[in-house]
Amino acid sequence: MGDLLGQKGPTGRRRMRFLFLLSLVCPVLPEQIRYTIPEELAMGSLVGNLPKDLGLGVQDLPTRNLRISAQKKFFTVSTENGDLLVSDRIDREQICGKKSSCVLEFEMVAEKPLNFFHISVVIQDINDNPPTFSQNITELEISELALTGATFSLESAQDSDVGVNSLQQYYLNPNPHFSLIQKENPDGSRYPELVVKTPLDREEQSCHHLVLTAIRVLVADANDNPPVFTQDVYRASVRENLPMGSSVLSVMATDLDEGVNAEITYAFINTGNVVRQLFKLDSKTGVLTTGGELDFEERESYTIGVEAKDGGRHTAHCKIQIDILDENDNAPEVTLDSESKQIQEDAELGTVVALIKTHDLDSGFNGEVFCQLQGKFPFKIVQDTKNTYMLVTDGVLDREQIPEYNITITVTDRGKPPLSSNRSVLLNIIDVNDNAPVFGQAFCLVHVAENNPPGASIAQVSASDPDLGPNGRVSYSIVASDLEPRALASYVSVSAQSGVVFQLRAFELTLQARDQGSPALSANVSLRVLVDDRNDNAPRVLYPALGPDGSALFDTVPRAAQPGYLVTKVVAVDADSGHNAWLSYHVLQASEPGLFSLGLRTGEVRTARALGDRDAARQRLLVAVRDGGQPPLSATATLNLAFADSLQEVLPDVSDRPAPSDPQAELQFYLVVALALISVLFLLAVILAVALRLGRSSSPAAWGCFQTNVCSKTESGVLPNFIEGTLPYSYNLCAASHSSKTEFKFLNIKPDNVPPQDLLCNESHVIFPQPNYADTLISQESCGKSEPLLIQEDSGFCKEEDSFVQVRLFLLFYLNRTV
Incomplete structure (x- = not known):
């Protein structure tokens, strides 16, 4: 049904082989295939087999993904065998009108690799439209004085078909008074004229019924002078888009008669309805004005028939030839044909991204266009044919820097002033695994407090990967340390998802971040863990110590001690280290404030002044020892000081002084008394035994x-x-x-x-x-x-x-x- 470039036989096959070889050498070189089909084919009718005509294998059809790129798709491609099938009604008269040649052109696009082929389908006319008259009955008045051979123009019939299928002949039913002749317009259309064969006598027959669809001929009274136009053809050239009501030209006819017979009216004749809507003719003045919008792209010229009729029903005819001048009133159109709106970031230079097609309804210089990109992008436009361009890569793509491009393509014609159209395409960049994970720092120093329970989190490392999806999904693991490999698992572990490092025991190790791309990329970071001291030990007072009975011992101070005299020293230790072990000494309570001073750091108790007469001989100091931790821990010590020149003065008071009572130890009081009695009895027995033995020894x-x-x-x-x-x-x-x-x-x-x-x-x-x-x-x-x-x-x-x-x-x- 179709032929390659309109040819069959050996020549066509040789050209097909040439195009196939050419497609192997230049994959993006467009081919042109031409088919011829009649109009009004049934839907699903075969137009041609594309794989055969394009030199493609049937097995390649699923991967090549053949598709049609056109504004209105009259055809479709079978996914099974690649046949080009009719998918919509094809009415030549609706698509092309009166044009002598009707061709549907579109592009066939093939993917992987990207190729496109120009397809032309010639639509042949079939005789599917009968001729029609604008009126079923036409009344024509003819004077009874009409001479034999006089002609009268009749309304022409309209036929939408073209060529041999268009209007070819007019027929008139047999009549003794009239005959029919046909004439042809400059555009090739035909119109009929009625010829008087014999003299007419109104008194004998006033009405004649003729069949030319239905023509009624009336015989009028005598009017022997018909109107005459000043010229047979009037010509005018007007710009398209002329405002409605603008004057185009004037026609003029004269009549030698007088009175009513000289009154001339003008009307359209042999003119279609479309022309009647676009132009208006003043029946009195003959001025032709625009009644609609003229569009050069729809029709370039019009031929209009005008009839001048006087009052006596005499008529004259002329033609008006109107040429439409093109203006740059149509902005170019741009369409993008690309099924995929994405490209990998590692695409090579020159990779075809999309096919760009342009179209301008204007003609000549106004219809010439050029295509360009707005802004700076790693892409460029390469012209393929007159109205076809390709968008290709022209630089390195990096999804991590720019994940998508909003590309604006501008098409501008060369008219004055130039018109342009824009088309935007959002192009997504597909990620590839080209970035390894990156840690924030190459070395991490972590301080961990002591007494950390097993499984406690001690640090968290984080690595970032700018890639997307699995290429940027990072997992963590331990790859090296200064510990034995088998002992490493008992000291520390790391969460593969979050990078949190857990201390398993109370070390420098290497952590690895690895993405899930293919191939996988990784990065390492060194982590050193230092154990910090925690303030978990309170100060311990070594001196003053408690006596055997749990009471504080006395320190003696000479009565004549001068200010600054070293009385004693509070000694305490702290098992912590650093600030947690820095001890300070404070007086919480003193029986005589201001009598003694306490060294903040040394714990030395010195006299602040000399003993006064009113000062008691026995003094008591309650000292607190605090460490430097947060929160600080403390311990207390009680100092009993006695002012005396000898121990004799102190001992009676010491022996008579009751042991301090502890309100919190009331429950233990009876146990202590019982234990004391047993100890006294035991000691007396031992003393007696030892005394007897010593008495025997000299x-x-x-x-x-x-x-x-x-x-x-x-x-x-x-x-x-x-x-x-x-x-x-x-x-x-x-x-x-x-x-x-x-x-x-x-x-x-x-x-x-x-x-x-x-x-x-x-x-x-x-x-x-x-x-x-x-x-x-x-x-x-x-x-x-x-x-x-x-x-x-x-x-x-x-x-x-x-x-x-x-x-x-x-x-x-x-x-x-x-x-």
Whole structure:
């Protein structure tokens, strides 16, 4: 049914082979296929087989995706075999009107790779429209004096068909008085004229019925002079878009008669309805004006028949030839033919993105167009044919920088003034995995507080990937550390989704962020974890320590002590480090405010002024020790200070002073009393046994320390190397009771692992056992080199008359300590 380029046979096949080879060399080179079909084909009728005519394989049809690019689609392509089929009614008269040639042109687009082919379908006319008259009955008045051979123009019939299918002949039913002749217009159309064959006699027959569709001929009275036009053909050229009512030209006819017979009226004759709507003729003046909008693109010229009729019914005829001048009144049209509005960001230069087609209804210079892009884009327009362009890539695409392009294509004609049209296309850039994940920093230092429970989050790393979808979805893992690989899992883990690092145990490690693209890209970051101290230990007071009965011991201060005298020192330690271990000392309560001062950092208690007469001999200080943590932790210590020149003055008060009561320990009171009674009974039994044994011995070893002049006198003082530290101290109290003089002395510090017999050294000391508040003690080189903390001594302390009592006291306290 169709032929390639309008040809068949060997020549057509050779041209087909040439076009097929040419399509292999230049995939985007357009081909032109021409088919010829009659109008009014049934829907689904075959026009031609595209794969065969285009040189495409049937197996390639699913991937090539053949489709038609046209404003109105009269055809469709079968997806099974590639046949071009009729999909809509094709009426040649409606599509092309009176044009001698009717051609439907469109583009056939093939994908992968992008090709397009020009298709032309010639529509042949069929005789499907009968001729028609504008009126079924026409009345024609003819004078009875009409001469034989006189002619009268009749209304011509209209036929929408063209060529041989158009109007060819007029017929008149047989009549003795009239005959019919046909004449032809310059445009090829024919019109009839009625000819008088024999003289007419109105009195004999006033009406003649003729069949030329229905013509009624009336015989009028005599009017022997017909009107005459000044010229047979009137010509005019007018611009399209001329305003309605504008004058085009004037026709004029004259009549030699007078009176009513000389009154001439003008009317259209042999003119279609379309022309009658576009032009108006003044029946009195013969002025032709526009009655509608003239459009050069619809019709370039008009031929109009005008009849002049006088009062006596004589007529004359002339032709008006009107040529329409084209104006640049149509902006060019632009259409984009691209099924896909997206392209990969790694597309090569010159990749075809879309097919651009332009069309301008104007002619000549007004119809010439050029295409360009508005703005700077990595694309350009390449002209393919006169009205076809291609949008191709002209630069590197990067979706991470610009994910989409709103491209505006402008088509401008060359008229004056030029007209233009714009078409925008939104082109999305498809992501490819061309970016590796990126961490915010290459090295992370994390401080973690101590005592972190297993599974606690200690850090979070975050890597960003500008890619899209799976290409930008990042997962995290541990790839290296300074720990053993098998031990790494017991120390730390990382969430693959969020990058949160969890501490599993109480280290530098390498974390990897990896996307899910293909191929996958990754990045590493180093993470170092440092454990910070937490303020979880309160200060611990080492001195002053509590006595055996739980009460605070007394420190003596000379009555003559001057301001600034070092009375004692509060010693405390904190197991934390850094700011959490910085200790400060504060006085919470004092029985005599302003009498003593306390060092904020040293804990030294000094006299702030001299003892006054009104000041009590016994003073009490409540000291708080705070660390530097947040929130701070604290401990308290009670200092009992006694102003006395000797220990004798203090001991009676000490023995008579009731033990402090603890309101919170009322429930334990009875247990303590019972335990005390049992301890006293046990100690009395032990003392009695030891005394009996010593009585049998002539020289008890325990008496070696109580010889005369053994004790050396030492001034009261504080150890010069007594500074803050983290080691606890142990202090022993030495005193003699029931003697004329009493001494109160702090003895040298001894470790717990020294045997009891080594305590009886060359320096006589009565040892009161003190409980140790730590497992470690400060040892000194020997008793001779030790420095007592606080000593008040009398030479009479070592006299023999008191030795027995002193031995008993010594044994009492020693045994109590060992027990």
